[in-house]
Amino acid sequence: MKIDRIHHVAYRCRDAKETVEWYGRMLKMDFLLAIAEDLVPSTKAPDPYMHVFLDAGQGNVLAFFELPTQPPMGRDPNTPAWVQHIAFRVKDRAELLDFKAHLEVEGVDVLGVTDHGAFHSIYFFDPNGHRVELACPDPDEADMLRRMDAVKWQMLEDWSKTKRAPPHAAFFHQREFKQ
Structure with missing residues (x-):
């Protein structure tokens, strides 16, 4: 047995319509599907919701739930804002910079x-407070990933013993990127 791929990733949103429109305008995602129910299908709990699905490219789907009867959305106060995020890959550096310029013109920090x-x-935040990352491959991606693959198990083992960043992949962040 082996997982084929992620079917969809779901987050909560404050306003389904605002979220669909924002992802369409900012990240050019198409609106695929909406499901609304008064009962949760899996638990049968009475909890009305709107569940929207967006095309994140190449069969990847990003979904959101608006839950109007639940308390307001919150964050885990013990997890830094930079940790929990969703990352999308873009073609190359030029497209990454185009998205950066587009987002900034639209007022996104x-x-x-x-x-x-x-x-x-x-990195930036969507209107729900979810951190979003857009990433593009480095021209040396294949070599860097090969080098990282060679040390991943030893890094994990050393981390599990010390809870300190092992030096095996220090090369990964030693370059300075120039825009």
Whole structure:
């Protein structure tokens, strides 16, 4: 047995219509499907919801639930805002910079470009407070990933013992990205 792929990833949103329109305008995602129920199909709990699905490219689907009868959305106060995020891949550096410019013109506060070695990223928040990352491959992606693959198990083992960043992949963040 083996997982084929992710069917969809679901997050909560404050307003389904606002969310669909924002992802369409900002990230050019098409609106695929909406499902609304008064009862949760899996639990039969009376909890009305709107469930919307967006095309995130190549069969990937991003979904949101609006839950009007539930308390307002919150975050885990013990998890830093930069940790929980969803990342989307774009074709190349030029497209990443085009998205950065587009988002900034639309008034979105964008962090980056950040060089992660094998890829480069920008970060921003959607209208629901979810952190979003757009990433493009580095020209040396294949070599960097090969080098990272060679040390991944030893890094994991060392981390599990010390809970400190092992030096095996220090090369990954040692370059400076120039826009």
